[in-house]
Amino acid sequence: MLKRSDFIHLHTHSDGSLNDSIITIPELIQRVKNMGQKGIAITDHNSMINIPLLVEEAEQHNIKPIIGDEFYIVPDREKFFSNKDRQRYHIIVVAKNNEGLKNLIRLNNDSWKTNYFKSRAGLNMSVIDIKQLVKYHKGNIVTSACYYGIIPKLLYDNKKELTMIYDAIKQTYKDDFYLEVADHGVEEETKVFKKLIEFGKKNNDKIIVTQDAHYFHRDQALPHEVLISTRFNYHSKFKYDTYEYYLKTSQEMYALGFAEKYYKNTMEIYEKIEKYNLIKRKNSEKVSISVINESKITFLELRKIAKKIIMYYNIPKTEWREFIKGMKSAKNKIKFFQNSSFFEEINEKYNLYKIIPALLGVKNNIVADENRVIPQSLENINFPIMRKGNSFITQWPSL
Ligand SMILES: [Zn+2]
Numbered sequence: 472m473l474k475r476s477d478f479i480h481l482h483t484h485s486d487g488s489l490n491d492s493i494i495t496i497p498e499l500i501q502r503v504k505n506m507g508q509k510g511i512a513i514t515d516h517n518s519m520i521n522i523p524l525l526v527e528e529a530e531q532h533n534i535k536p537i538i539g540d541e542f543y544i545v546p547d548r549e550k551f552f553s554n555k556d557r558q559r560y561h562i563i564v565v566a567k568n569n570e571g572l573k574n575l576i577r578l579n580n581d582s583w584k585t586n587y588f589k590s591r592a593g594l595n596m597s598v599i600d601i602k603q604l605v606k607y608h609k610g611n612i613v614t615s616a617c618y619y620g621i622i623p624k625l626l627y628d629n630k631k632e633l634t635m636i637y638d639a640i641k642q643t644y645k646d647d648f649y650l651e652v653a654d655h656g657v658e659e660e661t662k663v664f665k666k667l668i669e670f671g672k673k674n675n676d677k678i679i680v681t682q683d684a685h686y687f688h689r690d691q692a693l694p695h696e697v698l699i700s701t702r703f704n705y706h707s708k709f710k711y712d713t714y715e716y717y718l719k720t721s722q723e724m725y726a727l728g729f730a731e732k733y734y735k736n737t738m739e740i741y742e743k744i745e746k747y748n749l750i751k752r753k754n755s756e757k758v759s760i761s762v763i764n765e766s767k768i769t770f771l772e773l774r775k776i777a778k779k780i781i782m783y784y785n786i787p788k789t790e791w792r793e794f795i796k797g798m799k800s801a802k803n804k805i806k807f808f809q810n811s812s813f814f815e816e817i818n819e820k821y822n823l824y825k826i827i828p829a830l831l832g833v834k835n836n837i838v839a840d841e842n843r844v845i846p847q848s849l850e851n852i853n854f855p856i857m858r859k860g861n862s863f864i865t866q867w868p869s870l
């Protein structure tokens with residue numbers, strides 16, 4: 472029988488994850504403790520902004536912090552940039568020790584310095600390629616990520632590059648290479664992972680079970696959806712396929728019904744992780760900041776988003792009339808929106824949960840200095856996303 476403490480989460484997105492999660496670190500550590508799990512990995516998308524906070528909070532509460540990064544990855548960066556379709560996949564790298572952490576930060580830096588691009592939707596993105604993954608391998612563990620992972624996806628699509636990529640990763644990471652399986656109730660995912668399990672068995676790969684967590688509870692799926700569809704000054708139709716991307720208890724994870732061994736393998740990774748030796752710095756230096764602050768968003772779209780938020784929280788008309796009026800008359804609407812303290816005041820007044828903003832000109836400290844190890848966390852502008860105590864949200868506000 473598996474106990475609560477026989478599983479840990481190795482695939483978790485926090486609010487440092489390019490606005491793709493509403494999980495904050497202090498709450499996360501509390502939740503992990505309450506669930507009786509012994510460790511937690513943070514695997515933000517191409518970002519290491521929450522490392523210092525994670526290590527500090529986790530150690531304070533006797534939880535083992537595990538530092539990871541879910542990268543966007545391509546087979547070859549040159550081909551990627553010469554090709555218009557910009558097909559990219561996922562992969563997770565986890566730091567086993569201090570050397571690994573340095574390499575992980577270098578890898579993250581390299582991705583932003585050399586492989587930065589704007590997606591078709593205008594999002595700021597970066598990728599790594601197989602060569603870089605091999606170059607910075609020392610001290611690190613690789614897991615194959617979600618069903619958009621480069622190995623599962625190429626396998627599922629019967630792509631011939633798979634052999635080369637799989638061999639390169641396996642030969643480099645050896646015993647520190649794991650295949651991930653998960654179940655978020657998505658049909659395609661089930662098919663992909665069925666194939667991946669067969670493949671893993673044939674090749675003697677170790678398999679772990681993960682949960683791609685982007686929020687704490689199922690009822691936070693909608694606030695997360697608001698965030699992801701409005702991030703980076705852009706209003707998109709992007710949404711997750713199910714409401715299952717929440718941080719599950721060990722029991723809920725076991726109920727997914729994977730082989731016991733796969734759950735136990737998560738603990739093998741847990742055992743491998745050494746204590747990170749982070750140097751605490753007061754007001755640690757800001758190293759390099761990429762300011763994401765451009766937008767082609769129109770006033771109408773902006774107003775629609777603002778209204779959506781306002782209505783979502785039932786903010787009385789008297790409170791927001793001035794704000795909308797101000798935005799209408801402002802010369803630079805985006806600037807007005809970003810500089811306004813409206814949402815912060817509302818936040819204070821109504822005591823709403825705070826998360827990293829999607830709309831207010833996100834400053835992402837995504838490039839860290841490899842010699843300093845600790846990237847600086849940023850002061851974040853907060854905006855409300857969910858009323859405290861309002862624990863079940865069933866529908867969108869109509870506009
Ligand atoms: Zn993924």
Ligand SMILES: [Zn+2]
Binds near residue numbers: 484541684
């Ligand atoms: Zn993920």
